[in-house]
Amino acid sequence: MSSGHITDINSFLVGDIFVTLLRSSQTLSIAVLRSTSIFLNNVSHASINATIMKSARTTAKVIGQLLAILPTHPSPESLQLSFLWNGGYVKVRSTIQGTTDSTERVVTISTTRSMIEPINPEPTFIWLRDDINADDFTEIKGGQSTWQVSADTLQAACDLLWAKAVDMKSPLNSFSSVSPSDPKNFPYRLADGTPAVISTEASALLAASEGAHITVCPLCEASVSDMCCHVGMHILRAMTNTPENMSLKEPVGAVLPCGFCGHSGMPQCAITITVQGDAVPAWEMKCIYKHIFRYGSAVIGSKNTPSRNVPVKCELCHPTLPGRTSRKVQAISVDAVWRYNLTEHILTDHDEYVVPGHRETRVALPSGVLATMAFLELEQKATHVPKERWLTSYDHTEKENIPASTSRPSKRPALNSANSMPIKRAHTSVQVLHTSSTLPELL
Ligand SMILES: [Zn+2]
Ligand SMILES: [Zn+2]
Ligand SMILES: [Zn+2]
Structure with a gap:
């Protein structure tokens, strides 16, 4: 071992530290890993010669x-910024099948x-440092x-x-993607919370293409760059009996179709979502047609991506507790529902x-x-749904933005009439009624 450093430069050993690039939503960033096994032409080794590992003739995998x-x-x-290993690992949370419990595992x-x-890396001592906590x-x-x-x-x-990666023409989606259970842990961040050590070029590409790659739609065989939006429109047409052009x-799956492939009942299309405070929700699934997309823009919809079929958390299955302090609530991943499947989900569950x-004389949602x-209107028009078959719209702008001078009775008499205190303090009477919106407000 060369003095002052941890790694022998001539060979690469199990336990050695290395870096690679990983994706996390719209960022391609450096990742520091400790090797746990090394394979050379599919044979496991405790160490390999560094020159051999770099040789193009071998297929080394770590x-x-x-x-x-x-x-x-x-x-x-000093201005010298360094990163220190804190002894921990970046973890992801996954739900235990058939329960609402989840476990954490190291990525x-x-x-x-x-x-x-x-x-x-250079060894260092915590107690000698005055530049860390x-x-x-x-x-x-x-x-x-x-x-x-x-x-x-x-x-x-x-x-x-x-x-x-550019030389080898590796597509952006060939990089593994990580959605850590604590988004603060990865991509690595500077003290002010901004992602550190990223490829700005790759991240700009990711943001521009939203990680898109051309996929052949299994339903209509069109070449598509945004399966989520494209399949969302197939689903919307199926829901409204609107004929397809071809x-x-x-056909679109009959029961709760997957928003990426349109199929029903495929185990790999099960989807979980983690919503923490006002952050953009993170979702996880294994559908082979999945791709990353900008959740915030997909929720709003646009001329180019009119479908708003995104995974959401059902607030009836998983209510947000009143009086939560969003920062302290631990985010857990729960089963998600595609937005276009929410009606079917509520009807059955x-x-x-x-x-x-569909169903009257029950409790209001x-x-x-x-x-x-x-x-x-945007998504129904773009999908060419005939107006007489348009699905329910709920004009929440009307409910949320009542002008102050309105003479109409308040839409929320049950919540407000008893007192004139700010709504925040009237927390005791609003528990069930005041289920907050499924989607974070700041998208
Ligand atoms: Zn299609
Ligand atoms: Zn799928
Ligand atoms: Zn539900």
């Missing part, structure tokens, strides 16, 4: 666990030779030592790996509620749920 690293708070004089990534850069390093076991790597080194590796190779146009179920 499996590693994603490490949690934290930035230093450099003084204005494990399999990386091919070309997308690996070994790095040589020692409380963030409680996961360091058995003492005070960890290692650090400079931000410059990580950025150089990031740029090098991205250049290689005959479909396969929430027997006690009115569903406009909370306004947030109605708003989530509603269809806009």
Whole structure:
């Protein structure tokens, strides 16, 4: 081992640290991993020669666990920004099948030779540092030592790996995508919360293309760059008996169709969602047609992507508790419902509620749920649904933006009439009625 560094530069060992690039929503960023197994031409090795690993003749593959690293708070004089391992790992949360419980597991990534850069972190001691908060390093076991790597080194590796990916014409969706249970842990962040050590070029491409790649739609065989929107429109046509322009190779699934492939009942299309405070929800599924998209814009819909079929959390299955303090509530991933399937979901799973146009004389749905179920003119027009078959719309702008001078009676007499206190303080009487909107307000 060379003095002052952790890694032997001539060979790559199980346990060594390396970096690669990973996706997380619209960011392609550096990821620091500790290798847990090394395969050379499919044979497991405890170590391999660094030159052999880099040789194009071998198919080396390294499996590693994603490490949690934290930035230093450099003084204005030094300006040297480094990242220190805090002894922990980046984890994802997954629901236990058939329950609302979930478990956390460490993110494990399999990386091919070309997308690996070994790095040589420097040992350091927590107690010698005045540029970190020692409380963030409680996961360091058995003492005070960890290692650090400079931000410059990580950025150089990031740029090098991205250049290689461009050379090899690797599509953006060939990078593994990570949605950590705590979004603060990955992509690695600076002290102010902005993502650190990213490929700005790749991230701009991701944002522009929304990770899109051309896919052949299994229903109509068209080449499509945005399956979520395209299949959403097939689903909307099926819901309204609106004829397709061409005959479909396969019809849209009859029961709760998947928003990416339009099929029903495929186990890989089960979808979970994590909603935390006002953050954009993170969702997870394994449908082979899935792709990332900008949740915030898809919720609103636009001329180019009119379908607003996105995974949502059913507020009847998973109500947001009143009086929550959004920062402290632990985000758990729960089964999600595609927005266009919400009506069907409520009809089958929430027997006690009115569903406009389907079922009357029950309990009224909370306004947030109605708003989530509603269809806009935009999407129905774009899908060429004949006007007489338009699905219910719920004009929540009318309810939320009543002009102050209105002479109409308040739409919320039950909540407001008893007193003139600000709504925030009238929390005792509003528990059930005041189920908040399914979607975060700040999208
Ligand atoms: Zn299609
Ligand atoms: Zn699917
Ligand atoms: Zn539900």
